[in-house]
Amino acid sequence: MELLMQYIVTGLTVGSIYALLAIGFVTIYNITGILNFAQGEFAMIGALTCITFANAGLPISASIILAILISATIGLIVERTAIRHARNTTVIILIIITIGVSTFLKGMGLIIWGTNPKQLAPLIKMEPIHFMGAVINPQSIFIFIVLLILLAVLYVFFEKTYIGSALRACEKNQRAAKLMGINTSTMSALAFTLAAALGAIAGILITPITDATYEMGFLIGVKGFVGMVIGGMHSIPGAVAGALIVGLLETFSGGFISTFYSDAITFLVLILVLFFKPNGIFARASGERV
Amino acid sequence: MLKVDGVSTHIGKIKILHEIYFQVEKGQIVSIIGANGAGKSTLLNTLAGLYRPTSGTITLENEVISGYPANKVVEKGLSLVPEGRQIFTNLTVKENLLLGIFSKYYKEKKLAEENLTKILDMFPGLKKHLKNLGGNLSGGEQQMLAIGRGLMSNPKIILLDEPSMGLAPKIVNEILDTLMIIKEDLGTMVILVEQNVKAALKVCDQAYVIDQGRMIINGTRDEISSNPQVISAYLGIKSAGA
Amino acid sequence: MSKLLEVRGLTKRFGGVTAVSDISYDVGAGEIVAVIGPNGAGKTTLFNMISCFLSPTNGEVYFKGNKLTGQKIPQLAHLGISRTFQNLQIFHNLTVLENVMMGAHVKLKTNVVNAAFRLPRILKDERIAYDLALDAIHLVGLEELMFEQAGQLSYGLQKQLEFARAIVYKPDLIMLDEPMAGLNDYETNRMADYIKKLKSEGSSFLFVEHKMATVMELADRIIVLDFGKKIAEGTPDEIQQNAKVIAAYLGEEVV
Amino acid sequence: MSKLEKILYGNRLKPILFLVGLILILPLVVKSPYIFTILILIGIYSIVSLGLCLLIGYAGQISLGHAAFFGIGAYTSGVLTTSFELSPWIALTIGMITTFFIAYIIGIPILKLKGHFLALATLGINIIFYILILGLNQLTGGAAGLIGIPSLSLFGVPLTDKLFFYFFVWTAAVLVLLLSLNIVRSHVGRVLRSIHDSEIATETLGVKVENYKVAIFALSAAFASLAGSMYAHYITFVAPPTFYITKSILFLIMVMVGGASSVWGAILGTTVIMFLNEIIRFVGHTYFGISGEVEIVVYGLIIILIMMFLPKGLIHVISKPIQKIKPKKKVSVKAHKDMISQKGV
Amino acid sequence: ACNTETSSSNDKNDGDGDKEVIKIGAIFAETGPASTLGKTQANYVKLIQQQLDEEESINGKKIEIIMQDYETDDTKAVIAADKLISEGVVAVVGATQASTSMAILPKISSEGIPLMTVAPVNPEAKDIYQMAPSNLTNANLIIEFLKENNISKVAWINARDGFGVEGLPSFEKVAKENDIKIVAHEEFDATATDMTVQLTNIRKENPEAVIVWSRTPGAGIVARNFKALGFDIPMIQSSASANKGFLDQVKDNNENIYVIGSKLSVVDQLPNGEQKDRLEKFREDYRAMFNSDPDNFTAHAADGFHLLIEAIKAGNTTSEDIHNYLKTEVNKYSGLTGSFELQSDYVGPYEDGFSVLGIENNEWKYYE
């Protein structure tokens, strides 16, 4: 029981980290149809700039805001330069471009911050909480709450607002979106800015738990991507659920089977799931017919 | 009024349109006819800003709109119902329709609601699908949706690229009636590209014939209807061997 | 006339909506049958069930006496059925010639292995495909555009291209979903001529079309759908007189 | 080359002759073992990217897991030659066959997936493979790697000499290229491109799309395995990180940078990417005195720029001037007219 | 570690262009995941080059170090090795990781070039000079510590990467000899974000100490999870944690956490003597140039270079001579990381350069 509880808690903690990345992925994907492989790097930049400001003596709140702003600006710059120019090519080329961006940003991170892990004090200073025999890091609870808030806000934004439907229209059919008077280029810029800001928030939130290094983005990025795909690519709640499932799968397979093979088991399960649900667990109707 | 002044369009390196001149007055329906591949769709797409003309100007009510991107052109009051429907398959029918008035939705929510009702009255077939995804509709229903979406914003000028395509004959007549009504009531300008030449000639004031990217004939409805060249090439005279 | 296609009680429900409801009819060898009806009547859905793109909620289809329902899509071409789509499905990045050559697939024996080693069979197959494709291209008159990328053609020409691709291997049954949409009267008549010519060579047709003049001219028999139900079946003359059909579909102004 | 072939696909003899000529001439010019190693690795990786090009560029199916198949080849060779002391040639062949069947079996369920879902599934396969070679450390040496893999020898001559290995690798690469060209320049090539454009239409025409996808997937995996074996026998050491998803992504970049729509692009892309790093390093070191992290930044930047400005890949830059002099369309039209007039139609 | 100085290799021949140049190669993971270990090694190349340039000439010759970043990629390392061979280096220092060292070994040794690895390679490897203490040495240090604390049941947890998995086999061997039971073995991804599950699994087995083999940041996260879960037994970490980064990671909650550290980390607490002076000078030089502290991995690289330079200074300018010199002439060499006896079968420096360090006031604590 104790063990089970601990696995659940840990699974949700890890899962919510992936989920924070996953919602960034979905944000860009929902508007532009691009899979942004540099999402993890936005988290890295957010975290490390925040630490830099905090260490320079700025109050933590100011550091956070500045870090988010800077990351968002970088997101915007990336879009305005690399992505915008290639907007009309194929998806796979845009993916390669984001891989290039990821390499570039990671290199910059290494130049600026070096290799040593950097710390950020937890935003709420509390002792670990003991709950039904499981230990919970207060920061995890905080992450979870922020995640739920972001989830609610983004869900309403994409699914329930008029502008949200305009954004989804951009993803499906750019040409027609333009004919509606939607400035798809601005929307794409918006997507990257927003996603970078979300990435930065993710990075800042998880740093008290994981510490920040220039290479922190890769693994959580991959796992966030997995969460998003499992969730069906388009939906914010789906992506969050998908990411939490990945987190739980990892801890449960690690706890009950083996930590050597937990990643392998996780992926095996995911592939099996895709076999039965080829468009993700929470896929919604795409409205394609012949 | 819309004035097209010597517009040429290239796609890639190929010149598709060659110095096109014509104009549409307020409250006029203009038909453009021509064989498959003549350049009709390219012309409409150029007017809507999807292609940038390589020479010439397009003026809408004293404002030069050539060179504007499509989304800006829409804001100026030009609306295109594109070839192949181009509806948003992943959005519901209602969302699709409402996006038709994107450029002024927040300013004129009331107009949006009114027009939504009007369009649903015009196409009752869409009513029961309001919450259905656009992509699930039948071909003809999608065509209605596309036309309805184009009309949502009360544009100054609406361009229709083969609106009758895939529609039942009854509906085609209704659409043509609607066009007559909006031109009279709102003074909307209409450019109609149609393969159904007879129908097109029935409602238009002016007609133009386009061939291999060039305007070769123009005139009033009656002139065109009686033009022997048009009769032989476009008005369904049986080809030999039938 | 022997029965080529038998449709028995086909029904399709999407959620609560019944798009097609208990439809039965036959297509005889060498016959041209048209399916008409208002928009959303269920014509395309019916087509999709016959050609195995959708599995019916109820009912089945037989082709030359064999059960068709439940077959894999590629199997149909091998049985001698080809179709076109209401929303064009052409290969944008292939040339017109290559598009049409693809239509000859069922006549070829090329596979990955003999292709990799370039066995003589390959060259023979290329020849077969090329000759068949040329015939079809000639028929629809796309010679001039043979080496153009299909994606660059105008809508109407793509439509004709798709038609050419569907008839390359002289299938027994050709299913066309609105073949004339987007063509002008002149081209519509030409297309009607091709269909007649192929009929005279032994092909059967099942087609959906909204251009009544053509339907009346071409079809041996017409089936009318409304709200998923068959409301009439008969010769063009019978249909033109049918009050129900006029009310539901044709409107006061016929043709 | 038959006339018909010319109509459909244009020339192929000249580029092949050019490549073979280049392969033969290079050793006369190049002396440094360093350049040789790069040339050998280009040959090895080209075999992978040729297969990937068939899969991605032609059939339109993405894979983020080909490093796994590369790895299966390398480890089969490595384990069979060290632990079981089999001849490298047998090991290499066993590797290819095993990989083909593994990929075939995996491919059947996986290739039902599309787009990003397929990308995720192949990525998963790569990760599973990676963890397996770490876990099966009795056989594979785990994270420490597998040492002492013998070099290949041919007719009793060991290919330890770089020159021999170079010719061996490039002979294999040219053979794989020929196979790929044969496939692409046949009805199968058209089928693959059709699948890319519209699976629905392709199926309607009677093509068992799944079979083709799986066959090409397995074939490209077998190519990767062959390359992996060569890699193992050349480097004589393998360790898991070489077969991680980063390598799969590298293969993908090679194909895309070269231009996925042509098999020539695969070889070009591989060459460019392999030299890119070295050139950046050389230029950076000699003229700017920069260090590793800056090189990475520049590398990332160049990938971005190439994809931004040459989305069709570098092969397009090369073939464009040729096309200008001799547009393929004109060649086709002319050949077609010739043939028709000969036939007297 | 952002420095604006440029590598000095670009102004190599300025002024004294006619001097004969002897080249030494270096292959380090300046970038990529292993850069946590390799970055300072790459930095050190700049430092030593500067020192060499200042030294005027060595027997009328100039020593130039050619550094190659292999980006934590074995294949790139092999290319780099070939590049170095093409450049005509007489010896090579590297690579940062053990597996990479094994990857380049065949190439380099087949050319007769001495390879000074800075990672603890497989003890059976031939033809390689090891500058890092072997895993066996490390294991012995841990055993000593465990015995002193009367611990006989330990749990082992490591990262799933080249560095992480190398520690256990040697430890298993010595643990068996010393009747210490390994009651649990867990693994985590080197870049994982949470190791609670592994630690929870470990707790089930009631060990008396936990040993961790991982580089940062994983190492620090384990330590933090360990504390959060309320373990009150000692945790002993590998030398990859003996750096400032790790100290920062476990700041303010680091009781009972130990690392195997080079004495370099605790120079100030060392008794006065030759070793202290040597380490102090090394640290000051590095600090002056990079404004940060070197760690034991830097020291491994430094030992490698120093040995080679010593050999060259002794007049050995070919690979063969250097081999001979290292194998026969160097008797006992006192390096930064301990004393070496290169001619014996023993690989790596002796234990005297290392020690189990504790943490006190967020600084390393040296127990004599």
Ligand SMILES: Nc1ncnc2c1ncn2[C@@H]1O[C@H](COP(=O)(O)OP(=O)(O)OP(=O)(O)O)[C@@H](O)[C@H]1O
């Ligand atoms: N993307 C493109 N690249 C090259 N040529 C093109 C492209 N799009 C259209 N064309 C060419 O431009 C010409 C005009 O095409 P357009 O679509 O405007 O014809 P249309 O008059 O609308 O025909 P339809 O009645 O068939 O719709 C055609 O010859 C077509 O091949």
Ligand SMILES: Nc1ncnc2c1ncn2[C@@H]1O[C@H](COP(=O)(O)OP(=O)(O)OP(=O)(O)O)[C@@H](O)[C@H]1O
């Ligand atoms: N996947 C689906 N989900 C929900 N409704 C569907 C789906 N497919 C079809 N429908 C509905 O079923 C009805 C029949 O559609 P179908 O496409 O068969 O009509 P059709 O007769 O071909 O019309 P048209 O002449 O306009 O092409 C339509 O009302 C359509 O909205």
Ligand SMILES: [Mg+2]
């Ligand atoms: Mg058109």
Ligand SMILES: [Mg+2]
């Ligand atoms: Mg239909």
